[in-house]
Amino acid sequence: MRDLIPILKTLKKQKVAPALLAFQIAVTFMVLVNAVYMISERSDLIARPVGANMENTLIVIANLPNEQGDLTIQLENDLTILKSIHGVVNAAPITGLPLEGWGLYMDFKLDPNEEDVAYGGYFGSNENLIEAFDLTLLAGENFLPSDIQKVENDGRFKSSKIIITKALAEKIYPDNWREMLGKSLYYHKEPHEVIGIVDKLQNAWNFWSALEYTVISAVQEANDTQRYVVQVEPSQMASVIKAIPEKLLTHPYKQIDSIEALSEVKRRSYQEDIATNKLLTVVCICLTIITIFGILGQAKFNISRRTKQIGTRRALGASKLQVIRYFMLENAIISTVGVFIGVLAAIILNNQFVELLSLSPVPANFLFLGAIAIILLGQIAVAYPVSQAAKISPAITTRGA
Amino acid sequence: MYSYYFKLALLSLRKTPLLSLLMVTMIAIGIGATMTTYTVSYMMSKDPIPSKSAQLFQVQLDSMDEIYGDGKILPYTITYQDTQALLESDIPKYQVALSAIQKKISHENNAHIIPKSLKVRTTTSDFFSMFETPFLYGSGWSKQDGKDAAQVAVLSKETNNWLFDGENSVGKTFRFGAETYQVIGVLDSWNPLPKFYGLPHMAYTQPHDLFIPFNTQIKNELFTEKLVSNACWHESTDDSFSAFLASECMWIIFWVELPDNQAHAKEQQSFGRFKNRIYNKLVPLKQYLIDEEVVSDDSKMAVWLAVLFLIVCLLNCMSLMIAKFHAKAGEVGLRRAVGASKQDIVKQFAIELSVVGVVGGLLGLLFAQLGLLAAKQTYSYLHSGLMQMNLQLLIGTVLLALISSLVFGLYPIIRASQMQPSSQLKSL
Numbered sequence: 001m002r003d004l005i006p007i008l009k010t011l012k013k014q015k016v017a018p019a020l021l022a023f024q025i026a027v028t029f030m031v032l033v034n035a036v037y038m039i040s041e042r043s044d045l046i047a048r049p050v051g052a053n054m055e056n057t058l059i060v061i062a063n064l065p066n067e068q069g070d071l072t073i074q075l076e077n078d079l080t081i082l083k084s085i086h087g088v089v090n091a092a093p094i095t096g097l098p099l100e101g102w103g104l105y106m107d108f109k110l111d112p113n114e115e116d117v118a119y120g121g122y123f124g125s126n127e128n129l130i131e132a133f134d135l136t137l138l139a140g141e142n143f144l145p146s147d148i149q150k151v152e153n154d155g156r157f158k159s160s161k162i163i164i165t166k167a168l169a170e171k172i173y174p175d176n177w178r179e180m181l182g183k184s185l186y187y188h189k190e191p192h193e194v195i196g197i198v199d200k201l202q203n204a205w206n207f208w209s210a211l212e213y214t215v216i217s218a219v220q221e222a223n224d225t226q227r228y229v230v231q232v233e234p235s236q237m238a239s240v241i242k243a244i245p246e247k248l249l250t251h252p253y254k255q256i257d258s259i260e261a262l263s264e265v266k267r268r269s270y271q272e273d274i275a276t277n278k279l280l281t282v283v284c285i286c287l288t289i290i291t292i293f294g295i296l297g298q299a300k301f302n303i304s305r306r307t308k309q310i311g312t313r314r315a316l317g318a319s320k321l322q323v324i325r326y327f328m329l330e331n332a333i334i335s336t337v338g339v340f341i342g343v344l345a346a347i348i349l350n351n352q353f354v355e356l357l358s359l360s361p362v363p364a365n366f367l368f369l370g371a372i373a374i375i376l377l378g379q380i381a382v383a384y385p386v387s388q389a390a391k392i393s394p395a396i397t398t399r400g401a
Numbered sequence: 402m403y404s405y406y407f408k409l410a411l412l413s414l415r416k417t418p419l420l421s422l423l424m425v426t427m428i429a430i431g432i433g434a435t436m437t438t439y440t441v442s443y444m445m446s447k448d449p450i451p452s453k454s455a456q457l458f459q460v461q462l463d464s465m466d467e468i469y470g471d472g473k474i475l476p477y478t479i480t481y482q483d484t485q486a487l488l489e490s491d492i493p494k495y496q497v498a499l500s501a502i503q504k505k506i507s508h509e510n511n512a513h514i515i516p517k518s519l520k521v522r523t524t525t526s527d528f529f530s531m532f533e534t535p536f537l538y539g540s541g542w543s544k545q546d547g548k549d550a551a552q553v554a555v556l557s558k559e560t561n562n563w564l565f566d567g568e569n570s571v572g573k574t575f576r577f578g579a580e581t582y583q584v585i586g587v588l589d590s591w592n593p594l595p596k597f598y599g600l601p602h603m604a605y606t607q608p609h610d611l612f613i614p615f616n617t618q619i620k621n622e623l624f625t626e627k628l629v630s631n632a633c634w635h636e637s638t639d640d641s642f643s644a645f646l647a648s649e650c651m652w653i654i655f656w657v658e659l660p661d662n663q664a665h666a667k668e669q670q671s672f673g674r675f676k677n678r679i680y681n682k683l684v685p686l687k688q689y690l691i692d693e694e695v696v697s698d699d700s701k702m703a704v705w706l707a708v709l710f711l712i713v714c715l716l717n718c719m720s721l722m723i724a725k726f727h728a729k730a731g732e733v734g735l736r737r738a739v740g741a742s743k744q745d746i747v748k749q750f751a752i753e754l755s756v757v758g759v760v761g762g763l764l765g766l767l768f769a770q771l772g773l774l775a776a777k778q779t780y781s782y783l784h785s786g787l788m789q790m791n792l793q794l795l796i797g798t799v800l801l802a803l804i805s806s807l808v809f810g811l812y813p814i815i816r817a818s819q820m821q822p823s824s825q826l827k828s829l
Binding site: 016017020021023024027028030031034035038063065067101102151152153154223224225253255257275276278279280283286287290291293294297298301305 | 423427430434438503505516518578579602625626627637640702703706707709710712713714716717719720721723724727779780812816
């Protein structure tokens, strides 16, 4: 610590260069902390489980052309074909898809004359959906084939049995979600008896606060653009994807819009977040490299200017270690000042940033970890030029004027 | 004099190639990053139709009852019955109702052309004049054709290339589902950015593949739920299409072009069923783009980050300049001693820095192009037109590099010029 006073004196004498470096570290710190926090927040959002089996769930979208007659009969035909394909565990029709970005939502009431208790997403399907998505039924039971109503559209207006997610049950009965079983939820003025509760199933919009409040109703709809959920045995994915068009395209009007894994639907839903995360990562890496260059250059410049001084110190008995310690400490001081400015700026500017870009403020532990990381980064960057400085021979004092 | 300074600058840069390269690269990287993100954001928020954006308004109606509507935020779609009422009006210069469907399109007899399921814009006859679409062949359909629900279509250039090999296909027919439709016009390349007239979350996608009259959609009872934003707050009476049309379902986007304020006031008063509702709105195009957050926060944030990034690069550069000018103290001392004024030194170094700035800017331009290429890959779901610089941006890039390097070079230059000649000459 004996070095502290001389370092501070030197810094005071030639303020500008170290101030620039400190300022640069401050900006780097601010950007890095914010960017890393945003990346981690987004990754957490993307990592939320959909509730369905992501590896083995296939989504098929095909048409039910009016030219071929009754839609419900066509739908049943399609389902029979899909289930008959080797490697398919089960298949079910559905009115929308998790994370599709398009769907139906309802306001729920416990009593038709009272206020809403919750709102959430709606899927209409049949008794096979639980197996087709590979959902976990926590309480109650699945639909029976006799529970299923079959309509062409507007199934949401029908009174029916429903299965809901645990998150929705907890929203309505925070103390004991099992209480929801056997009760009726009202939407569109009709009662719907809750007969089962599944662990998790996300609905249509990934940004929605009610993403995990989902209702599955026992009303199967046949639409001209029909979605099917298909559960496939592990490792049969490729052969099933190949077999579906061969089997399903039974007449010239039949068309398959898409066959894709549920994981692909999810990826598309988050593609903007994934792209932004990539961008932020690139910014972080470039910024780190540039700042390391800055610290390196600064240290080299300082050392080349003080070659004589270092030589003199060595001649007067300072060990290599002491020289190294001096420059490491100098860098640590500048970095700390930079981080300090950065923290202040982060705190002051954060509110503006939060408002301007609707971000959430960076928590304190991120600031703290970021500070340590930046100071360590500085130490690493300065290590090489300093080790060179330590090699300066004491004999240099004897040369030249 | 300046050409001499220019020569001196080149000489000096060549004398310290590594330092010069580092400075140029720093500026180039910072400028490249900033301009990449700024280009995307700038192209996103550009006025899509500058000649008349002030005269285009979207009609938003407060048609919901007290329980469903809060009156403040109105949906950007309206019901079919309101659309019919609005289309009767003769106040606007042009008015356009919009929806979309998906349909399988095929060639009539060429079996080699594999049928495709295409997105079809259904709209009224004013669409083409109101949005100033360029025509390659033919034209839009007449008002009468629109009324009569004629089975005619305007193809996009791409669709025409696919179906008719790019020939003049006006008058030819093709299969639209099971029906036969006649081509009445073919558009030239047309990519308004943002695609302001459709659904806001589709604003950076290509226009739909073909266009048919709105009434043709209605007559043939076509509807694709996925391509419209359909808000129903009241159940239809039954499952039929006519009940759907008569229902309170809001699924049609409606634009009007109003030539002046007088028309604006008149139009405001004429909103059919809801004369007395004060929340009915004519939303100006630009306001609509802001309301619907067509420019994502992400792209704004990226610009901010890139600007901070540029500042870090410039600070770095500034340290390098201080180091450079420090090393040139002897030269400055000599020049001052033989009669150069402080201003001369400032001029000399400013020119040197300008050279660095311009070269950095040009290199930055190259980096920005690479960055935009990378952005095209990463943001593959966005319109590639967003990742292109126009002339203003190209010039802006180089200017930004020049100005920022001079601003950040100001202090090192002045410091170098303040040097006492005597202190330097002693050590020579």
